[in-house]
Amino acid sequence: MSKTFFIDTTKCTACRGCQVACKEWHDLPATETKQRGSHQNPPDLNAVTYKVVRFREHKDGDRVVWNFFAEQCRHCLEPPCKDAADGYLPGAVLKDEKTGAVLFTELTKKLPKDAFEAMASDCPYNIPRRDEKTGAITKCDMCIDRVNNGLLPICVKTCPTGAMNFGEREEMLKLADSRLAELKKQYPDAQLVDETDVRVVYLITEDPDYYHDFVVAQGPVGITRQMALAKLTSPLRSSIRRLIG
Ligand code: SF4
Numbered sequence: 001m002s003k004t005f006f007i008d009t010t011k012c013t014a015c016r017g018c019q020v021a022c023k024e025w026h027d028l029p030a031t032e033t034k035q036r037g038s039h040q041n042p043p044d045l046n047a048v049t050y051k052v053v054r055f056r057e058h059k060d061g062d063r064v065v066w067n068f069f070a071e072q073c074r075h076c077l078e079p080p081c082k083d084a085a086d087g088y089l090p091g092a093v094l095k096d097e098k099t100g101a102v103l104f105t106e107l108t109k110k111l112p113k114d115a116f117e118a119m120a121s122d123c124p125y126n127i128p129r130r131d132e133k134t135g136a137i138t139k140c141d142m143c144i145d146r147v148n149n150g151l152l153p154i155c156v157k158t159c160p161t162g163a164m165n166f167g168e169r170e171e172m173l174k175l176a177d178s179r180l181a182e183l184k185k186q187y188p189d190a191q192l193v194d195e196t197d198v199r200v201v202y203l204i205t206e207d208p209d210y211y212h213d214f215v216v217a218q219g220p221v222g223i224t225r226q227m228a229l230a231k232l233t234s235p236l237r238s239s240i241r242r243l244i245g
């Protein structure tokens, strides 16, 4: 039961229900913020904010376009954060065999500063954060407690628009492909982001720079897999990627 999220940004209204629900389920405190002239709040992920709805606007002729990007850990198929942590303390980061969730454990509190810096710089999506008080390194845990009990991650359960989806990897990739085909007719630049490498697959309709700096991997992730797949033709690639998740 290998799991995957499919996040359709075209359906996101930036209501931030997912962001707040994540806080509630994980019993995380609010982050004190102030109005900075942006719809995005707080300004970034932090040790007690595992999910943040990013907001970026740009002009397209006379039109102002608002893009929303509900950001979280991508649960990489071959997580560089785990490779980095394993070099210091095996067991601090785990990959759950059943779901594929990448989990930061209590042992992360014992990791030295260097280890955190290695994890943060190796993560191609700039996700890990360290709690300065407890020393714990934190991020989205796929709501593993809920998923193991047959429930949806709380962000998916809460999303009122259908932007957030979660399920078996094969089923989610099918859904992503079919939605992409539909959107391509109106948005030729529509694309699925890094879908062969991650368990959180985003669908965007414009250049990734119009959403957020770390939409696409900014470093190696599953590079061997990616290089191998790049040599294959599309239909074959499509079937193979379903087998590797
Ligand atoms: S997105 Fe970053 S923190 Fe999440 S699994 Fe991948 S490398 Fe680790």
Ligand code: SF4
Binding pocket: 011, 012, 013, 014, 015, 016, 017, 018, 019, 053, 068, 070, 155, 158, 159, 160, 161, 162, 163, 164
């Ligand atoms: S709950 Fe859904 S619609 Fe609301 S911000 Fe999150 S992804 Fe977007």
